[in-house]
Amino acid sequence: MDAEERELLEQTLRKTMSGASGPVLDASLADLGWAEMLAEEPGTAIPLVFRLLGETGAHASVLNDIVLRETGGPPGRTPALPYTGGLWVEWARDGSADDCPLDPSLPLRRVAAGGAVPLAEGRRALGWWLLGTGRAMLALARRHVLDRHQFGRPLASFQALRHRLAEAYVGLEGAEAVLTATGDDDTCALLAKAAAGRAALTAARHCQQALGGIGFTAEHDLHRHVKRALVLDGLLGSARDLTREAGSLLLREGRTPRLVDL
Amino acid sequence: MRTAEFRRELRAWLDGHDLAPGDDHGLDAQVAQLARVRRALWEADWMRYGWPREVGGLGGPGVLRAVLGEEVASRDLAEPGIWSMVEVLVPTLIDYAPPALAAEMVPRLLSGREQWCQGFSEPGSGSDLASLSTRAVRDNGGDWVVSGQKVWTSLAQYAARCVLLARTGGPGHDGISAFFVDMDSPGITVRPLRTMHGVDEFAEVFLDEVRVPGERLLGAPGDGWKLAMDLLPHERSTCFWHRIAHLHSRLDRLLADGCEPDAGALGAAWLDLHTARCRSALTQRALAEGGRLGPETSVDKILLATAEQRLFDTARDLLPGTVELTDEGAWRTEYLYSRAATIYGGTAEIQRNIAARRLLDLGKE
Ligand SMILES: Cc1cc2nc3c(=O)[nH]c(=O)nc-3n(C[C@H](O)[C@H](O)[C@H](O)COP(=O)(O)OP(=O)(O)OC[C@H]3O[C@@H](n4cnc5c(N)ncnc54)[C@H](O)[C@@H]3O)c2cc1C
Numbered sequence: 001m002d003a004e005e006r007e008l009l010e011q012t013l014r015k016t017m018s019g020a021s022g023p024v025l026d027a028s029l030a031d032l033g034w035a036e037m038l039a040e041e042p043g044t045a046i047p048l049v050f051r052l053l054g055e056t057g058a059h060a061s062v063l064n065d066i067v068l069r070e071t072g073g074p075p076g077r078t079p080a081l082p083y084t085g086g087l088w089v090e091w092a093r094d095g096s097a098d099d100c101p102l103d104p105s106l107p108l109r110r111v112a113a114g115g116a117v118p119l120a121e122g123r124r125a126l127g128w129w130l131l132g133t134g135r136a137m138l139a140l141a142r143r144h145v146l147d148r149h150q151f152g153r154p155l156a157s158f159q160a161l162r163h164r165l166a167e168a169y170v171g172l173e174g175a176e177a178v179l180t181a182t183g184d185d186d187t188c189a190l191l192a193k194a195a196a197g198r199a200a201l202t203a204a205r206h207c208q209q210a211l212g213g214i215g216f217t218a219e220h221d222l223h224r225h226v227k228r229a230l231v232l233d234g235l236l237g238s239a240r241d242l243t244r245e246a247g248s249l250l251l252r253e254g255r256t257p258r259l260v261d262l
Numbered sequence: 263m264r265t266a267e268f269r270r271e272l273r274a275w276l277d278g279h280d281l282a283p284g285d286d287h288g289l290d291a292q293v294a295q296l297a298r299v300r301r302a303l304w305e306a307d308w309m310r311y312g313w314p315r316e317v318g319g320l321g322g323p324g325v326l327r328a329v330l331g332e333e334v335a336s337r338d339l340a341e342p343g344i345w346s347m348v349e350v351l352v353p354t355l356i357d358y359a360p361p362a363l364a365a366e367m368v369p370r371l372l373s374g375r376e377q378w379c380q381g382f383s384e385p386g387s388g389s390d391l392a393s394l395s396t397r398a399v400r401d402n403g404g405d406w407v408v409s410g411q412k413v414w415t416s417l418a419q420y421a422a423r424c425v426l427l428a429r430t431g432g433p434g435h436d437g438i439s440a441f442f443v444d445m446d447s448p449g450i451t452v453r454p455l456r457t458m459h460g461v462d463e464f465a466e467v468f469l470d471e472v473r474v475p476g477e478r479l480l481g482a483p484g485d486g487w488k489l490a491m492d493l494l495p496h497e498r499s500t501c502f503w504h505r506i507a508h509l510h511s512r513l514d515r516l517l518a519d520g521c522e523p524d525a526g527a528l529g530a531a532w533l534d535l536h537t538a539r540c541r542s543a544l545t546q547r548a549l550a551e552g553g554r555l556g557p558e559t560s561v562d563k564i565l566l567a568t569a570e571q572r573l574f575d576t577a578r579d580l581l582p583g584t585v586e587l588t589d590e591g592a593w594r595t596e597y598l599y600s601r602a603a604t605i606y607g608g609t610a611e612i613q614r615n616i617a618a619r620r621l622l623d624l625g626k627e
Contacts, residue, residue, distance in 0.1 A: 142622060157627050162618035163611070166564075169622055173561045174537040181540035191536050198533070240526070247529030256513045256532060260543045262265055262325050262332075262503070 001044050010048060017058040022095040022107065025060040035075070038065060042121075047179070050125045054132020055139075057224055059106055061093045063235075066125045070118045080114025081122070084234040084241050088113050103227040108235075120189035123236050127179050127189075127196035130232050134172045134196075134203040137225045141165060141207035144214070155210070164206035171199035181260045187249065188259050190242050197239030200229040269329050272308055279306075281339050287592065289461050293377065293420050296340045300348075300374030303330070309372050317356060317368035324500065325550050331504035335511065342508045343599075344417060344463070346501035347371075351378050351425055353496045358480035358489050359442060367423065367442070379421035379445070381412040381467055382490060389612050391427075392435050392487060396469060398428035404476035406430075406441065408469050409449075414606075418452045418465040421445050426469075427486045438486035442478045449473070459598035495555030497607055498562050502542045505566065509535055509573055512596065516573075519591060521580035531576040534569035541565050557620035560613040567603040567610060574600040 001009070016028045029049070037045035046066065053059060067079050078090040092107040101108045142165060145155040155161055178195040181188070204226045208215050215222040233239055250256060281302055283295045303309040312327040313319025327349065335342045348371060355364045370376040387394040396410025408428050418424065424443045431437030445452070449472035454465045481489055513531060521528075541562055549555060574597045578585045585597045604610035618624045 142624070145624065154625065156624040159615070159618075159627055162622075162624055162627065163614040165622055165624070166614040166617035169617055170561050170564045174541055174565050177541040177544050178537050181543055191533055194529075194533055195537055243529035243533055244526045245529065246532055247525030247527065250513070250517060250528050250532060251523050251525060254514075254517050256510050256517070256535070258507075258510060258539070259536060260540050262328055262543060262546055 001041055006044060006048070010052070013049060013052050014056060017052055017056040021058040021105070022060070023093070025058055026062070026093065029060055029062065034062065034065070038069060042069075046121070046125050047128045050128035051132040051135075054129045054134070054225075054228075055136050056132075057136060057221065057228070059228075061091050061107070063122060063125060064091050064093065067117055067119075067122045070121045079117055080111050081117070082114070082119070082236060084238040086113075089235070101231060103224070103231045105224075106228070106231055108231070119236050120186045123189045123193035123242075124179065126232055126236055127175070127193045130193075130196040130200040130229060131172060131175055131179060133225050133229045133232065134168070134175070134200040137200075137203045137207040137222060137229075138165065138168050138172065140220075140222055140225075141168075141210040141215075144211050161210050164210060168199075168203040168206040171202045175199035185259065187246070187257060190237070191246060191259070193237065194239045194242035194246065197229075197233040197242070201233060201239065204229050265323070265325055265329060268311065268326050269333070272330065272333055275306060275308070276333060276337065276339075282337075283339065287595075289463060292341055292344065292461070293417070296344055297374035297377070299334065299340050300372065303334075304369075304373035313352065313368070313372065314356065316361060317352070317364050318372065323550055325546055328500045328503040328546055331500060332507040335504045335508040338511065342501065342504040345504060346497070347378055347380070347417065349499075349501045349504075350380065350493055350497045354425060354480070354489060354493050355442070357492060358440065358485065360477055363442065363477065370422070376422040377417050377420040378423045378425065379415050379418045379467075380493075381415050381418070381424045381426040381443075383414050384411060385413050389609055391490065392438065393433075394427055394429060394438065396426075396428040398430045398439060398441065398474070400430070400476075406474040406476065406479065408441065408443070408472045408474055410469050412467040412469070414455070414464045415452075415467050416464045418445070418467050419454045424467070425480070425489075427490060430483050430486075435487040436484050438490075439483050440480040440486040440489045441474050442480055443472065443474050447472045447474070458601070459595050461595060461599070494608070495559050498559040499542070499545050499549050499555060502538075502562055502566055503546060505570075506535065506539050506542055509570055510539075512577070513573060515591065516577050516580065519581060519584075521577070522582070524580055527576050527580060531569075531573045534565070534572050538562070538565040538569045557616050560608075560616040560621070563608060564610065564613045564617070567613075570600050570603040 017025060020028050049062060064078050068075055068077060078093055080088045080090055083089045088111050089108045090111045092109055095107045097107045097109060099110050145161055148155050175195040179192045208226060211222055214220050281299050300309060307320060308330055310320040311322045312324045315321055331345060334340055352368055355368055371378055382391060384394050384396060398406045398408045400406055422445055424445055426441045426443045427438055429437050430439040449470040451468040452465050454462050456462055545562055577593055578597055585594045
């Protein structure tokens, strides 16, 4: 896919995701050739689709496809996915959720403990989703501080808020670098999801603060992204779990792996 | 030469040539060691790769310099902070000095024959560099006469030359020019300052009617601000790669020194370092593809400074008492030095101001 085709695909996907979510979006993605994209150009398709899910606030059950691709199982199933705290969930394809997840639109169901599944690709995909969610929050906060005035000046002129948003931005840029530099290595994927989870949670904190009272209301979109970031962070290992796992690896090996090179 | 091949051959060469520093970690010894390493690398040509032929280099991509510095830092042959002056000042000279001057001077720095320094900050002008007040006035013969004071000038006490900013015009950015000044010129007094980490790396520089020949002006009158801004990305690309390599070696040392096995803290320190490394790798790539680096390097700077301080905070936590009660393994010195990471090269706050203004486009404060 060349740059122009990728740009076109991004526009199409963004438009699709802005109008549909859940099973409807699953169907639209299938029509757009998701299965072929995943088979032929996973390196383009996964980052793009998952980041756009985050940016648009839509959701689809595509994580199942990523995990199944890695396990080599038959498509269409819903594998049990590890959640933080030793819990397990599945991502229902029919869009229904029975427990009451923090993010009520996500069709996550608690299930009995499943078997070990390879997680690298799923973690990387979720990392892109978290990055997109973080960018969505930052875009909302940025717009708000430019538009709203207090003390006769735009909120954007207050350094305390500028620095918070800069902090959110730097975290997201760092996470994107980690996601981009990811090779096929499990450790790269682990660090990528940890970085993205942490960046999304940092963005949530700073953006929530910059939005003040309006960001606490149900009619403002912020809370949807905040809740999504919290839920996605726990899936396939939270930033805290993964960071600790990275530290255990250091203690085991006694040396820091240099995972990217020039 | 290709990067991987360069790295392989360089490693083989370094394995066969013992350039390890001695036991003396004082600054005199460090600076002498720096000169020794440079001389050896220059004579064996390693120091020439990635620099243009016009200044004594062998050409090739600049990324080779990042690889060289990484090997030097990873083997602890020279402290990356003092090594970095090359990466900051040579590109500046290449871009702004008259070609003959650059051709004459650059090999002296690369080969370890000389040290140079960077005289920007003044007692009244740190973050607000554009307010600097050291003055340069042109005399009838076309020479410049410079008077004023610089401060926190790293390695000034060892330096043969200084890239110096001085005001030649009115107030503000446009009135600033840059000069390449011989540090043995009459009228220059250097007074070393004590630092809190005990390695007295910087000094005050007093300039009292110092004559600087006309051909030592860098660029045109009024180009000083532009030079300073062009220099920052150099400071934040290749040098950062070296520093990140150095910090990875310190995380290794922490593990080797039998730190408390706090997986969460160690993982967090590594995650920060890995993030800085991934970001810097992208920056090196952008540079290699001919991109001009701009305000986005503030992101690299924030990530690196944050990673550096977290690493040494973690070391202090997981080797309890070491920083305070012993000076084994240089943890105390390096812990203290890491406190400066959010100050030198543009403070943490200035970087966030730049990110807010230039990268997030939030308008004026
Ligand atoms: C180890 C070390 C080596 C150095 N080497 C050199 C060298 O070789 N050559 C050289 O020229 N200089 C050198 N410096 C100087 C360095 O560049 C300055 O210290 C730095 O630019 C900050 O200036 P300042 O110290 O005057 O602090 P100030 O500018 O006075 O800042 C003090 C505090 O105020 C904050 N602040 C200032 N302005 C703003 C603002 N607009 N918004 C928010 N906060 C603000 C700063 O972030 C900082 O926290 C070195 C410094 C150190 C520590």
